[in-house]
Amino acid sequence: MSGPAGTTPHASSRAAVLDVIRAAGTISRVGLVKATGFTGATISTVVRRLIDDGLVLETGRAESTGGKRRVLLQLNQSSRFAVGVHLDHAGLTYVLTNLGGSVVARMSRAGVGTDDPPVVVARIATEVDALIDGAGIDRSRILGLGFVTPGPLDQTGGMPLTPPAMRHWEHFPLDRELGAAVGLPVVLENDATAAALGEHWSGDIGGTATFAALYMGTGIGAGLMINGVTYRGAGGNAGEIGHICVDVEGPECWCGARGCTEQLAGPGAVVGAALADPELVRSAGLTSTGERPRRIADFAAITRAALRGDPRARTLLERSARYLAVAARTLANIMDLEQLVLTGPSLAIAGSIYLPVVQEELDRSFFSRATHSVPVRLSRSAATAPAIGAAALVLQSELVPLREGLRLPDNLGDAEPSGQPAVR
Amino acid sequence: MSGPAGTTPHASSRAAVLDVIRAAGTISRVGLVKATGFTGATISTVVRRLIDDGLVLETGRAESTGGKRRVLLQLNQSSRFAVGVHLDHAGLTYVLTNLGGSVVARMSRAGVGTDDPPVVVARIATEVDALIDGAGIDRSRILGLGFVTPGPLDQTGGMPLTPPAMRHWEHFPLDRELGAAVGLPVVLENDATAAALGEHWSGDIGGTATFAALYMGTGIGAGLMINGVTYRGAGGNAGEIGHICVDVEGPECWCGARGCTEQLAGPGAVVGAALADPELVRSAGLTSTGERPRRIADFAAITRAALRGDPRARTLLERSARYLAVAARTLANIMDLEQLVLTGPSLAIAGSIYLPVVQEELDRSFFSRATHSVPVRLSRSAATAPAIGAAALVLQSELVPLREGLRLPDNLGDAEPSGQPAVR
Numbered sequence: 026m027s028g029p030a031g032t033t034p035h036a037s038s039r040a041a042v043l044d045v046i047r048a049a050g051t052i053s054r055v056g057l058v059k060a061t062g063f064t065g066a067t068i069s070t071v072v073r074r075l076i077d078d079g080l081v082l083e084t085g086r087a088e089s090t091g092g093k094r095r096v097l098l099q100l101n102q103s104s105r106f107a108v109g110v111h112l113d114h115a116g117l118t119y120v121l122t123n124l125g126g127s128v129v130a131r132m133s134r135a136g137v138g139t140d141d142p143p144v145v146v147a148r149i150a151t152e153v154d155a156l157i158d159g160a161g162i163d164r165s166r167i168l169g170l171g172f173v174t175p176g177p178l179d180q181t182g183g184m185p186l187t188p189p190a191m192r193h194w195e196h197f198p199l200d201r202e203l204g205a206a207v208g209l210p211v212v213l214e215n216d217a218t219a220a221a222l223g224e225h226w227s228g229d230i231g232g233t234a235t236f237a238a239l240y241m242g243t244g245i246g247a248g249l250m251i252n253g254v255t256y257r258g259a260g261g262n263a264g265e266i267g268h269i270c271v272d273v274e275g276p277e278c279w280c281g282a283r284g285c286t287e288q289l290a291g292p293g294a295v296v297g298a299a300l301a302d303p304e305l306v307r308s309a310g311l312t313s314t315g316e317r318p319r320r321i322a323d324f325a326a327i328t329r330a331a332l333r334g335d336p337r338a339r340t341l342l343e344r345s346a347r348y349l350a351v352a353a354r355t356l357a358n359i360m361d362l363e364q365l366v367l368t369g370p371s372l373a374i375a376g377s378i379y380l381p382v383v384q385e386e387l388d389r390s391f392f393s394r395a396t397h398s399v400p401v402r403l404s405r406s407a408a409t410a411p412a413i414g415a416a417a418l419v420l421q422s423e424l425v426p427l428r429e430g431l432r433l434p435d436n437l438g439d440a441e442p443s444g445q446p447a448v449r
Numbered sequence: 450m451s452g453p454a455g456t457t458p459h460a461s462s463r464a465a466v467l468d469v470i471r472a473a474g475t476i477s478r479v480g481l482v483k484a485t486g487f488t489g490a491t492i493s494t495v496v497r498r499l500i501d502d503g504l505v506l507e508t509g510r511a512e513s514t515g516g517k518r519r520v521l522l523q524l525n526q527s528s529r530f531a532v533g534v535h536l537d538h539a540g541l542t543y544v545l546t547n548l549g550g551s552v553v554a555r556m557s558r559a560g561v562g563t564d565d566p567p568v569v570v571a572r573i574a575t576e577v578d579a580l581i582d583g584a585g586i587d588r589s590r591i592l593g594l595g596f597v598t599p600g601p602l603d604q605t606g607g608m609p610l611t612p613p614a615m616r617h618w619e620h621f622p623l624d625r626e627l628g629a630a631v632g633l634p635v636v637l638e639n640d641a642t643a644a645a646l647g648e649h650w651s652g653d654i655g656g657t658a659t660f661a662a663l664y665m666g667t668g669i670g671a672g673l674m675i676n677g678v679t680y681r682g683a684g685g686n687a688g689e690i691g692h693i694c695v696d697v698e699g700p701e702c703w704c705g706a707r708g709c710t711e712q713l714a715g716p717g718a719v720v721g722a723a724l725a726d727p728e729l730v731r732s733a734g735l736t737s738t739g740e741r742p743r744r745i746a747d748f749a750a751i752t753r754a755a756l757r758g759d760p761r762a763r764t765l766l767e768r769s770a771r772y773l774a775v776a777a778r779t780l781a782n783i784m785d786l787e788q789l790v791l792t793g794p795s796l797a798i799a800g801s802i803y804l805p806v807v808q809e810e811l812d813r814s815f816f817s818r819a820t821h822s823v824p825v826r827l828s829r830s831a832a833t834a835p836a837i838g839a840a841a842l843v844l845q846s847e848l849v850p851l852r853e854g855l856r857l858p859d860n861l862g863d864a865e866p867s868g869q870p871a872v873r
Binding site for chain 2: 235247256257258259262265269270273347354356358359361396
C-alpha cells in the first residue's frame, strides 16, 4: 500500500495545490490549508516556489473578516501552455491552451489518409510549429504535447490494435518519434478518454462527477471519469463501448468479435447502408467511391438530408442512434453513471438526432432509474473536446496529484509509475 | 475538493492504520509510518488507542537490523466480529467472521419464498441469535450486520426495483426494521458487490487488483473493484450486467428492457428451456411445477445431468455460458479488467461448465487482448462469498479509510457522507 496522496510536501503536493488554485479561480493560503489538508508551513513553502516559478500570482486581498486581510492567489494563466493534437482518420485538430486550459489558438487540417507514419509525424511537427509561431508563444513556456488517436494504446507508446484504415500504425513508436520531431515531451491518450477530460476541463460538468463521454468520430468509444478523475482501467483502454456486443448474431467486426456497436451504429455503417440506396446517394449528394471513402463528409451529407426531412436518411440515422442508445444503456448500467455527454466529430454533426433517442432509452430502461435518472447532453465543443483533453493531459501532469487508487499521468512529479499514459 | 485522505489524525487515519496492519499480518510502527505516510507522532497516538481498545496486539520483536529491535503489531483477530447475511430467493446464508475476515461460524437456511418482509425480518433475527449463541461470542464484540440482497438498493435503505419474486420487498425499510430486530447496526449491499468484496478479502486476488466478480445466483450481476477499492457508481448500483443488452432483438425482461443477459443466460432461462423438453425433465429429474418453481434445485439437476454426459442438458448450459461470456467481454471492454472471478451460488454449481466458455471468449475477443489478457477463475468460495463480503463491509467501516475519489462506507468514522451503503 502506498501512502495517502500529499502527506509529504513533494512534487505531488505542488500539483495538488496548483489544481486547487485552478478549480477555485482565486484562493488564499488559509483556503488552501483547508482545501488540501496540508499544514500551513507546507502551503507556505509550496506557494513560494510556485510564485518563484511564475506559475502563480498574488492578486489583491480578500474582504476582511475581522482579522488581517488575506492575500489571494491565482494561476498565472499565460505562464505555461500545452499543445493538444487529435488525429482521426477524417482530420487533424490542433489546439494550444494556457495553464488554465483555455484555448488560445486552434487549427484543423485534412486527414492523413494512408500516409506512412513517418510522413505524418514530419507533417505534424511542421503544423505544430505553425500553431505555436502563429500564436506568438515562447517555446520554452510550452510544457508538452498531448497526442490523441483512436485506441487502444499500449505501454510501449504505440497502437497494438488499430482500425483497418490505420493498420500500418500498429507498433509504430509514436511517442518517441513524435517527441523527437516536435522537441516536446509527448503524452498519448485515446480519443474518447481525452474527450472526457476535455469535457471535464470545460467546466460544464461538476468537478467530481461520475460521467462518461460517449464519443463518435470515425469509430465509437467512451471516456470515463469517476468522481472527477479519469478512469483508464488495468491496461489504459477502458471505455471501449464501440466493441461491446449489442447483438450476438450481429455482423463480424474488424476487432474479431461479433455484433459490436461500432459495426452496427458507426458512421461507416450509416454511410455503407446509404451507398447501397441509389436514391439516397442522389438526394443526399454522397461522394464516396470504393477507392476514396469519404465517410465523415458523407455522414454529414446524410445528416443534412435527414434534417431537411429526407425519410430514408432519417431512418438510417435513427437506426444507428438506437444501437448507440443500447450501448449507452449498457455503459450506464455497468458504471451507474450520473451523466452522459455525447461528443466527438460525428456527434458534433448529428448529435441533435442522436440525443433524444439516447435520452429516451435511458429514461425507459436504465436499470437503476428508480434511484436516479441519467441526463444526457450534447457537448458544446464536440469537435474539439479530444484536442482540448490532449492539452489538458499535459497540464494535468503539472497540475493533478496522484490520487491513491486511480491511475493518473503524473510522471513530471515524484509519483511512482502509474500506468498509461506516460510523459516520455 | 476535500483534503487528501489521512492528512490529519482523525478516525479515518485509525481506519487506514488498521487496514495496513490487517493486510501486512504483522508490522512495526516504523513500517506503518512508511506504509501510510503519517508522521511517527500520529502513528504512535493511533496505535496506542488501538491497543487500548483491544483491536491491536503487540507481538514480539522483528529481527534486529543493527539498531533497536522493533515491536511488531498485529490485529487482535478475536477482539471484534461481524455478521454477514445473504438473502437470495433460493436460500439464506449466514456467516460470523472475526476482525481479520475469517469465518468462525456459518449456517444455511431455506429461502423465504413469498413470505412478507416483516415475517422474514423476525426469522432472520432469530437465526442471527442462533448463529451468535452457537459460536459463543459476546454480543458486545459484534460490530454490526451486513445484509446482502439482489440489487438495486436505494439511499433510503430499501429496494426500489426488485425481481418479480421479490416485488413485495419494494420500498420496505429493510435496514431500519432489520436493525431494530437484531439490535445491531445494519449495512446494506447488493449481492454481486458483496461477492467481489468477499473475493478481495479472501486474499486470492492481489490487494490492488482491478477486477470484477461475475455473480450468478437466481439473477446475474457483477461486483467491481478498482485498484482494490469497491466501485459502486453514482447511485450505489454499478455492475448490473444482468441487465445489459446482448441481443437487441432478444426477449423482454422484467426490468423493462430487451435482450438482457439475465433473461437469456440466467438459471431461470436454463430451467425454463429444460422444462419445455419432456425428455430432459425425465432424464435430469426436474421437479419444478408452475406453482412451485425450484429454480436452483433444478439448475443443479441440469448441471449434474450435463456432467454425466447428457447432451440436451449440456447444450442448454453452454448456450447460457455463451451469453454470459458475451456479457463478460462487454464488462471487460468497458472496465479494462485485470481479472475476472466467477462466483455466486449458481456458478458454485455449474462453474466448471461456464469457466472455459468465458475464458475462450475473452481470449478471442477482448478488445485490448494485444495489450494484456484477462484471466478468468472460479471462486473457491462461490456459495458464501456474498455473505463473507457482507461481514467484510461491516469490518471495513472500522478498517478502510475513505479514499479520495471513491465512495466507501465509512460512516463509523469522521468521513463526509459518501453514498451507498451507509451504516444506519
